[in-house]
Amino acid sequence: MSTSEKDMIVKTATVVGLGLIGGSMALALKERKLAGKVYGADTNSFHQQKALELGLVDFIGDLDEVVALSDLIILAVPVNVATLLLPRILDKIDRQVVMDVGSTKHPICVVAADSNKGNRFVATHPMWGTEFSGPTAAVSGAFANKAVVICDKEKSDHDAVDLVEKIYRALNMHILFMESAAHDVHTAYISHISHISSFALANTVLEKEKEDENIFELASAGFESTVRLAKSNIDTWVTIFQQNKENLLDVLNEHIAQLRKFKSCLEKENYEYLGELIGNANKIKRILK
Amino acid sequence: MSTSEKDMIVKTATVVGLGLIGGSMALALKERKLAGKVYGADTNSFHQQKALELGLVDFIGDLDEVVALSDLIILAVPVNVATLLLPRILDKIDRQVVMDVGSTKHPICVVAADSNKGNRFVATHPMWGTEFSGPTAAVSGAFANKAVVICDKEKSDHDAVDLVEKIYRALNMHILFMESAAHDVHTAYISHISHISSFALANTVLEKEKEDENIFELASAGFESTVRLAKSNIDTWVTIFQQNKENLLDVLNEHIAQLRKFKSCLEKENYEYLGELIGNANKIKRILK
Numbered sequence: 001m002s003t004s005e006k007d008m009i010v011k012t013a014t015v016v017g018l019g020l021i022g023g024s025m026a027l028a029l030k031e032r033k034l035a036g037k038v039y040g041a042d043t044n045s046f047h048q049q050k051a052l053e054l055g056l057v058d059f060i061g062d063l064d065e066v067v068a069l070s071d072l073i074i075l076a077v078p079v080n081v082a083t084l085l086l087p088r089i090l091d092k093i094d095r096q097v098v099m100d101v102g103s104t105k106h107p108i109c110v111v112a113a114d115s116n117k118g119n120r121f122v123a124t125h126p127m128w129g130t131e132f133s134g135p136t137a138a139v140s141g142a143f144a145n146k147a148v149v150i151c152d153k154e155k156s157d158h159d160a161v162d163l164v165e166k167i168y169r170a171l172n173m174h175i176l177f178m179e180s181a182a183h184d185v186h187t188a189y190i191s192h193i194s195h196i197s198s199f200a201l202a203n204t205v206l207e208k209e210k211e212d213e214n215i216f217e218l219a220s221a222g223f224e225s226t227v228r229l230a231k232s233n234i235d236t237w238v239t240i241f242q243q244n245k246e247n248l249l250d251v252l253n254e255h256i257a258q259l260r261k262f263k264s265c266l267e268k269e270n271y272e273y274l275g276e277l278i279g280n281a282n283k284i285k286r287i288l289k
Numbered sequence: 290m291s292t293s294e295k296d297m298i299v300k301t302a303t304v305v306g307l308g309l310i311g312g313s314m315a316l317a318l319k320e321r322k323l324a325g326k327v328y329g330a331d332t333n334s335f336h337q338q339k340a341l342e343l344g345l346v347d348f349i350g351d352l353d354e355v356v357a358l359s360d361l362i363i364l365a366v367p368v369n370v371a372t373l374l375l376p377r378i379l380d381k382i383d384r385q386v387v388m389d390v391g392s393t394k395h396p397i398c399v400v401a402a403d404s405n406k407g408n409r410f411v412a413t414h415p416m417w418g419t420e421f422s423g424p425t426a427a428v429s430g431a432f433a434n435k436a437v438v439i440c441d442k443e444k445s446d447h448d449a450v451d452l453v454e455k456i457y458r459a460l461n462m463h464i465l466f467m468e469s470a471a472h473d474v475h476t477a478y479i480s481h482i483s484h485i486s487s488f489a490l491a492n493t494v495l496e497k498e499k500e501d502e503n504i505f506e507l508a509s510a511g512f513e514s515t516v517r518l519a520k521s522n523i524d525t526w527v528t529i530f531q532q533n534k535e536n537l538l539d540v541l542n543e544h545i546a547q548l549r550k551f552k553s554c555l556e557k558e559n560y561e562y563l564g565e566l567i568g569n570a571n572k573i574k575r576i577l578k
Contacts, residue, residue: 127509147506176506189494190507194515197486199570200547205478206572208543216576217436217465218479220416224577225514226483230570231577238564245555252552254497256545258489263541266534275527281488281519283495287505288513288520 007033009166014039014070016063016085018051020130020233021101022076023138026056031140034170039066050135067092072163075100080239083111090117097160099124103187103236104243105151105180113155122164123151123180125187126173133233144172151180188247193255195229195237196248202230296322298455303328303359305352305374307340309419309522310390311365312427315345320429323459328355339424356381361452364389369528372400379406386449388413392476392525393532394440394469402444411453412440412469414476415462422522437462440469477536482544484518484526485537491519 013035015026022040029035040057042048048060059066067073067089075082075089079102086108089098099122100108112118126148130137148168153161168175178186205227241248265274302324304315311329318324329346331337337349348355356362356378364371364378368391375397378387388411389397401407415437419426437457442450457464467475494516530537554563 127507129509129511131511146509149507174506186507189497190505190512191509193493194490194511196548196551197490197515199567200544200551201483201486202570202573203547203550203566204482204540204544206569207547208478208540216479217463218416218438218475219576220418220435220480222418222420222483222518223479225517226486227573228514228577229511230573232567232571234564234567234571237567238560241551241555241563242558242560245558249552249555251493251497252548252555255489255493256548256552258492258496259485259541259545259548261492262485262489262530263538263545266530266538266541269531269534271527271531274530275523277492278488278521278523278526280495281491282521282523284491284516284519287508288517 007170008036009034009163009170010071011036012039012070013037013072013074014041014066015057015074015076016041016089017075017077017081018042018047018056018135018138019076019236020133020137021126021128022074023051023054023056023135024128024140024142025074025076025101025126026051027138027140028143028171029167030055030058032170034167035072039070041066047135054135054138056135056138063089064092067096071096072167073098075102078102078235078239079104079108079243083108083243086111086121087115090115090121093117093120096120097122097163099164101126103191103240105149105183107243109152109155109180118155119157120160122153122156122160124164124168125149125151125183126168127191131228131231133236143168146173147176148173149176149178149183151178151183153177184244185247188244188251192240192244192248193251195232196241196252197255198227198229198232199237201227296459297325298323298452298459299360300325301328301359302326302361302363303330303355304346304363304365305330305378306364306366306370307331307336307345307424307427308365308525309422309426310415310417311363312340312343312345312424313417313429313431314363314365314390314415315340316427316429317432317460318456319344319347321459323456324361328359330355336424343424343427345424345427352378353381356385360385361456362387364391367524367528368393368397368532372397372532375400375410376404379404379410382406382409385409386411386452388453390415392418392480392529394438394472396532398441398444398469407444408446409449411442411445411449413453413457414438414440414472415457416480420517420520422525432457433461435462436465438465438467438472440467440472442466473533474536477533477540481529481533481537482540484521485530485541486544487516487518487521488526490516
């Protein structure tokens with residue numbers, strides 16, 4: 001048995017949506033030889049062409065065509081498109097496995113539960129991304145040593161979860177299991193608010209500094225670090241925020257309240273309390289090494 | 290003439306305050322052989338010991354002693370200590386040059402203007418830092434290819450500015466000149482608000498997630514990026530915020546207003562405007578490549 005056959009988990013996989021995440025996933029399946037063939041589907045003809053040029057997939061086809069040919073279908077489209085496409089794909093399959101890789105999990109799990117083939121769906125969220133988008137943003141080895149969440153696994157068939165676990169383990173990911181609703185609460189804190197904060201910081205600076213472009217020569221690593229996520233894709237994030245609206249509003253209200261504490265310290269010249277606020281924030285060292 | 294003698298700009302330099310910035314500056318002077326000898330002063334005995342152990346300085350002495358021995362004195366203490374120490378140091382010197390490296394510039398320039406030796410002072414701000422602190426955080430080659438601002442140079446003697454420019458050019462820094470008051474407005478936008486945002490984000494997450502430590506396994510690169518500055522030193526930042534209070538309050542109010550726009554979009558389910566806000570934030574690509 002060759003290395004390639006030994007590593008192979010599925011004969012054919014289709015990645016639907018060849019952007020940052022889908023493109024990186026297709027590349028990972030090909031590079032690690034986890035799928036014999038990797039097919040792609042994307043409504044954007046530029047993405048189709050680039051994905052082929054970059055060797056992310058072996059073949060690009062019509063959605064229904066590639067789904068029919070595949071053992072595993074990976075949905076990597078914006079989360080609002082994923083919830084629309086999932087019932088259509090589940091209707092077309094028999095014993096195949098469908099998984100998604102979106103940043104919100106509760107809405108798609110609700111959609112899956114409404115389908116009589118929902119048991120063939122596995123809801124997942126690999127905790128990796130960058131501020132870039134499209135197939136040209138795809139990265140080799142993107143998922144290694146990152147966490148991935150599998151949600152509501154008791155609603156999926158055992159063999160479907162097993163297959164998805166095998167894929168993620170082969171990619172050296174650390175698998176966590178979580179209820180989809182809990183996932184969406186946590187990612188609001190761990191990811192979505194960071195994006196809102198970066199977008200708002202970028203707008204703050206652009207609003208005030210628009211007449212003085214030279215000033216950006218001053219921008220140092222700290223600025224870049226907090227603002228780089230502001231480059232992130234509009235469609236991806238509008239739809240994530242939309243699907244996780246309630247949780248995100250809770251976090252955003254808390255974040256604005258925390259910022260107001262800093263504001264109040266400055267207004268009242270209460271530098272002792274300001275030091276306490278910063279000291280408390282320093283506790284993040286427990287988490288971020 | 291040896292390489293060492295050719296590169297030497299001053300025979301002896303003293304760095305006052307051997308933390309992240311002072312330690313890195315001392316190391317740079319030694320490594321690039323820009324000073325024959327580098328002396329250090331620090332009131333913290335742990336810092337003294339570590340700075341010697343790490344070879345950041347050749348000798349640690351009492352402040353007045355090392356100042357008297359030095360051609361160039363570099364103030365790298367928290368900005369509130371710098372404004373207190375500067376008059377004392379200026380009183381002790383004759384033709385020597387004193388420079389600072391603090392993140393606020395207007396308050397120290399006001400202090401310098403009140404001294405009859407203020408012409409021997411050069412106000413500078415190298416645009417480099419990390420979230421770590423103390424002499425163990427000192428980094429070799431920290432300043433290369435970064436910007437440095439020199440403020441109110443018309444108030445300093447020509448030879449003093451020339452000396453400081455020579456040092457920064459030898460460190461491969463890009464020198465900008467600016468009024469101290471303008472510098473403090475710009476750094477409020479480009480640096481200080483990023484720190485407030487990170488501290489407040491850390492507090493937001495720590496507040497909500499304190500009962501569920503496991504969740505931090507989910508934290509991905511985006512979270513780390515926006516929150517890493519929250520590890521920054523209390524004393525350094527309380528005093529920067531204090532000295533730049535008025536500008537920072539302006540920026541903080543603007544930032545809270547920008548966050549409220551995101552909040553309002555979510556509350557009103559106005560996803561078209563949400564997309565516009567993100568699209569506007571994307572314009573930061575002009576600045577951050």
